Amino acid sequence: xxxxxETEIIAPVAARHVGTPRHHIAIFAGLLVLLLIAPFVxxxxxxxxxxxxxxxxxxxxxxxxxGGLLSFGHAAFFGSASYVAAHAAKVWGLxxxxxxxxxxxxxxxxxxxxxxxxxxxxxxxxxxxxxAFAQMVYFLAVQAPFTGGEDGIQAVxxxxxxxxxxxxxxxxxxxxxxxxxxxxxxxxxRIIHSPFGQVxxxxxxxxxxxxxxxxxxxxxxxxxxxxxxxxxxLAGATKAIVxxxxxxxxxxxxxxxxxVLMTLLGGMGTVFGPLVGAAVIVTMESYxxxxxxxxTVIQGVIFVASVMLFREGIVGVIAKWLKKPL
Amino acid sequence: MSAALDPxxxxxxxxxxxxxxxxxxxRFSGFVAVHEVDIDVERGTIHALIGPNGAGKTxxxxxxxxxxxxxxGTITLNDRDITxxxxxxxxxRGLVRSFQISAVFPQLSVLExxxxxxxxxxxxxxxxxxxxxxxxxxxxxxxxRIDEVGLSVYLHExxxxxxxxxxxxxxxxxxxxxxxxxxxxxxxxxxxxxxxVTRISALIRKISANRTILMVEHNLSVVADLSDRITVLARxxxxxxxSYADVSQNERVIEAYIGAGNE
Ligand SMILES: Nc1ncnc2c1ncn2[C@@H]1O[C@H](COP(=O)(O)OP(=O)(O)OP(=O)(O)O)[C@@H](O)[C@H]1O
Ligand SMILES: [Mg+2]
Numbered sequence: 253x254x255x256x257x258e259t260e261i262i263a264p265v266a267a268r269h270v271g272t273p274r275h276h277i278a279i280f281a282g283l284l285v286l287l288l289i290a291p292f293v294x295x296x297x298x299x300x301x302x303x304x305x306x307x308x309x310x311x312x313x314x315x316x317x318x319g320g321l322l323s324f325g326h327a328a329f330f331g332s333a334s335y336v337a338a339h340a341a342k343v344w345g346l347x348x349x350x351x352x353x354x355x356x357x358x359x360x361x362x363x364x365x366x367x368x369x370x371x372x373x374x375x376x377x378x379x380x381x382x383x384a385f386a387q388m389v390y391f392l393a394v395q396a397p398f399t400g401g402e403d404g405i406q407a408v409x410x411x412x413x414x415x416x417x418x419x420x421x422x423x424x425x426x427x428x429x430x431x432x433x434x435x436x437x438x439x440x441x442r443i444i445h446s447p448f449g450q451v452x453x454x455x456x457x458x459x460x461x462x463x464x465x466x467x468x469x470x471x472x473x474x475x476x477x478x479x480x481x482x483x484x485x486l487a488g489a490t491k492a493i494v495x496x497x498x499x500x501x502x503x504x505x506x507x508x509x510x511x512v513l514m515t516l517l518g519g520m521g522t523v524f525g526p527l528v529g530a531a532v533i534v535t536m537e538s539y540x541x542x543x544x545x546x547x548t549v550i551q552g553v554i555f556v557a558s559v560m561l562f563r564e565g566i567v568g569v570i571a572k573w574l575k576k577p578l
Numbered sequence: 579m580s581a582a583l584d585p586x587x588x589x590x591x592x593x594x595x596x597x598x599x600x601x602x603x604x605r606f607s608g609f610v611a612v613h614e615v616d617i618d619v620e621r622g623t624i625h626a627l628i629g630p631n632g633a634g635k636t637x638x639x640x641x642x643x644x645x646x647x648x649x650x651g652t653i654t655l656n657d658r659d660i661t662x663x664x665x666x667x668x669x670x671r672g673l674v675r676s677f678q679i680s681a682v683f684p685q686l687s688v689l690e691x692x693x694x695x696x697x698x699x700x701x702x703x704x705x706x707x708x709x710x711x712x713x714x715x716x717x718x719x720x721x722x723r724i725d726e727v728g729l730s731v732y733l734h735e736x737x738x739x740x741x742x743x744x745x746x747x748x749x750x751x752x753x754x755x756x757x758x759x760x761x762x763x764x765x766x767x768x769x770x771x772x773x774x775v776t777r778i779s780a781l782i783r784k785i786s787a788n789r790t791i792l793m794v795e796h797n798l799s800v801v802a803d804l805s806d807r808i809t810v811l812a813r814x815x816x817x818x819x820x821s822y823a824d825v826s827q828n829e830r831v832i833e834a835y836i837g838a839g840n841e
Contacts, residue, residue, distance in 0.1 A: 272709075447697060447713055448706035450686075454694045457683035460645065464677070465756060466669035466698050475704060521685075 272445070275576055279524060280438070287430055296422040297494065302534045303433040304491040309514040309526030310440050311483035316512075317521030318444050319476040320456030321371075324379045324508050325386025326484050328366065329359040331503025332389060333485030338405040338498035339398055348411045348419060352432075352489040359485020360478055362389070367477030371470055383505065390503045404499030408492060425494065432490050436483055441523060443479060452476055484511075513551070517558050519565025522578050528566050596621040596760055596790050597642070597673065602651035604637050604814075611637040613814040614651070619760075624782070624791045626801045629811035630835060635794045636678050638811065639762050643675045644668055655760070672759035676766060678794075680745040682752070684738025688729055691737050691748055692720040695755035720755065727751045728777060743770040750778060760790040767797050779804060802826075810834070 290299045308330055315321050333355030340351035370381040393399045400406070410419040419425045443449050455462045455469050462469050492498045501507060510533065518529025533551070540547045562569045571578040597619040604612040612634045619625045627635050640646040642653055644665040652661045655673055663671070683691050696716040697703055724730050727747040732740060737748055750766060766782070767775045779800055782791065786804075795801050801808065802822045810817040810825055812834040818825050825831055 442709070443706045445710045446706045446708050447700065447703040447710060450690065450694065450697065450710055450713065451703045453686060454683045457685050458681055461677065461681040461683065462694075463645075463665045464643065464669055464675050464681075465695050465752070466666050466674075468664075468666045468702070471702075471704075475706075479706070 273577070275578075276441075276523065279578070280441075283527075284434065287434070291423060291426045296426040298534075298538060300422075300426055300429045300494045301491070302531050303429055304487050304494065305511070305514060305530035305534050306527040307433045307436045307490070308484055308487035308511050309518065309530045310437050311480050311487060312511050313515045313520055313522075313526040314440050314443060314483065315476055315480035316515060317525075318449060318452050318456060319473060319480075320459075321473060321477065322375075322379045322512070323370075323382040323477075323480070324505075324512065325366065325382035325384075325389075326481075326511055327503050327505060327507035328382075328386035328389040329363055329481040329484040330488035330491075330507060330511075331393065331498075331500075332362055332488070333359040334488035334492040334498040334502045335393065335399050335405065337489035338408045338492040341411055341493065342405060342408045343398075345409075346411075347415055348413055348428075348493050351411075352486065352493065355489025355492070356482050356485045359488070360482040363478045363481025363485075364474070367474050367481065371473040371477060383508070386503070386505060386508055390500070390505070393500060393503045399498075399500075402500065404497060405492075406497055408496040408498065410493055410496060419493070429490055429494060432486065436486055437527070440483065443476075444523070448472070448475070513555055515565075517555065517565055519568035519571070519578075522565065522567045522571060524578050525565050525567035532566070594620055597653070597655050597792070599642065599653050600651055602638070602641055602653065603649045604634075604641055604646060605649045611814050612641060615811070615814070615816055617809055617816070619790060619792050620807070621790055622786075622788070623806040624786050624793065624804050626805035626808045627792060627794045627811060628796070628798070628801060628808060629817070633811040634814040635811055636764055637814075639675060639764055639794065642762060643673065645675075669756075669758075673762065674753055674756050674758035674760070675762040676749055676753050676764055678764040678768070680742060680749055680769075682737040682740070682745050682748050685736055687734045688724055688732045688737055688740070688748055689717065689720055689734060692723050692752050692755050693717070695752045696720055698756060723751045723755050724748075726754075726781065728774075743774045746770055747774060747778065750781065754785060758789065760792070761785075763791060763793040763795075765794050765796060767795060767800055775800065 312323065312326050315323055336358040337351040337355035340346045340354045341348060366382060366385045370378050370385070373381050394401060410425060412418050413428055417424065419428060444452070451462070451467060451472055455467070455472055459469055488502060514529035514533050515526050516529070517532060518527065519525025536551065537547060540550060543550065558565070564572060567578050595618045599615060599617045602612060602615045603610065615638060627638065629635055637646065641648045644663060648661065652659060654660065655671055660668055660671065683694065686694070693713055693716045696719060697713060721730065721733065724733060727750060729744060729747055729751065732744065737745065740748060746766060746769065753761060767778060770778065775797065782804060793805070805822065807820070808822055808825045809819045810831050817834055818828045818831050
């Protein structure tokens with residue numbers, strides 16, 4: 253470590269730590285402008301897919317990058333919310349916002365149940381417990397009649413937002429999805445920069461020390477688990493409305509793996525990494541679709557290469573260059 | 579004590595013993611690391627716990643703070659039985675420990691490390707909707723604590739990048755920020771340069787003015803200098819207890835140290 257000179261350290265003390273860093277505000281603003289232009293340049297459904305996965309990866313990153321908990325079962329929350337939202341919109345004929353909220357609520361409850369059992373375990377055992385429960389949810393989805401088995405729930409109506417705005421046009425829907433995802437990501441940003449987030453990072457960094465300072469760490473872990481599950485549910489439910497489809501792919505273990513991959517590739521523990529990771533993976537999948545099963549192999553190679561070359565992920569590496577948290 | 583007749587028992591004065599353990603025992607699959615240890619720590623004193631490597635000192639600390647479950651025995655803090663409390667609850671009762679290996683939050687800055695302790699005063703921090711600059715209210719006090727251990731130059735450095743000795747100093751500043759009634763320090767000076775040892779010794783003496791300290795330390799000149807009372811532990815059992823002069827003359831103590839190849 254280099255010893256910093258006194259002037260260098262003392263000068264910025266007052267300016268630091270007050271309010272949101274300017275460069276974060278600038279990035280969020282720039283991102284919003286880009287996303288407002290995006291549907292005029294790109295295929296809106298494609299961008300909506302990226303957005304849903306960006307939210308899903310950000311939800312996982314909240315748990316992994318800031319809570320230090322690796323879940324290998326997040327497809328359970330994404331998928332179950334997707335099924336419930338699809339069912340509510342199609343069979344019960346509810347408005348899309350209500351359908352999505354029901355999906356989120358389901359994911360939250362499931363998160364509470366799975367989280368309460370999983371947080372008793374540490375490290376790899378935690379990951380295994382989440383995977384095991386996610387497999388049980390997958391099994392239920394295969395068996396339960398309302399999920400439509402192999403076919404899934406198809407032709408889900410997008411309906412009218414608040415009973416007023418017709419969402420059947422991709423263009424209109426795009427701006428609703430953008431609002432949901434951007435809101436979700438700003439919410440996550442607030443969580444990680446709150447007094448709660450501060451304790452969360454302490455637990456991630458050193459759990460015994462946090463306990464010795466009097467923090468009841470299980471409660472914080474459970475709280476962040478439920479938040480992460482709910483946000484994953486928000487992503488899954490929104491995706492069901494966008495694609496008018498909910499299927500077994502959404503609850504399958506490979507979905508859990510994919511979102512971990514997005515987070516690691518983009519940079520876990522960074523704010524913007526999961527967005528970049530999601531964009532890269534979704535883009536890759538759609539451009540490489542012609543390679544069929546090889547997509548998985550190519551993904552695997554990229555994953556191994558990125559983990560070996562830059563462990564901090566794309567955004568993590570950039571943050572290191574710029575010497576600024578991103 | 580004729581408790582029933584004494585009017586003072588309506589609100590009993592705190593006894594002179596702040597922490598005591600009776601018959602405290604820890605077995606690890608057949609191996610007894612701590613064996614029926616009794617200890618009484620007098621309020622306002624610095625009490626040292628010494629003994630050769632592997633004597634069971636850290637295990638004993640882990641039992642007192644419930645980082646390990648005792649196999650047998652009881653612990654009382656301020657005349658209350660705390661044997662069944664959780665580790666976090668024991669900390670909340672004012673018995674706060676440090677760790678033998680440095681325990682900082684490596685990705686948080688030095689300032690944030692100390693602030694995490696001060697943040698405990700808000701009670702629980704489940705408010706995920708508030709911006710974190712509400713915590714700026716603690717910055718001034720945190721900075722003062724950091725200054726006390728000579729780390730103010732590193733205020734915004736990630737704690738993980740500090741040298742070993744500085745991490746230990748930061749750990750002490752963090753522990754002190756809780757203003758605990760009683761501190762358990764597990765080898766606070768280990769790995770420190772002499773200049774830091776002097777600084778931390780002075781700090782420990784200063785903070786002991788209105789609190790109680792139980793300290794494990796291998797540096798015997800520090801122990802001789804600071805402690806009011808010393809308990810010697812060897813193979814999980816109390817070998818001797820008394821002042822430094824008493825203990826250092828004790829034949830069994832000398833033997834245990836030589837036997838363990840330690841000094
Ligand atoms: N979790 C555990 N499982 C099994 N044995 C343990 C465990 N923890 C400690 N021990 C054993 O208990 C004994 C006491 O260890 P402890 O760490 O308490 O010693 P210590 O007095 O703190 O030593 P040192 O001066 O080296 O820090 C050692 O023989 C150690 O190997
Ligand atoms: Mg020890």
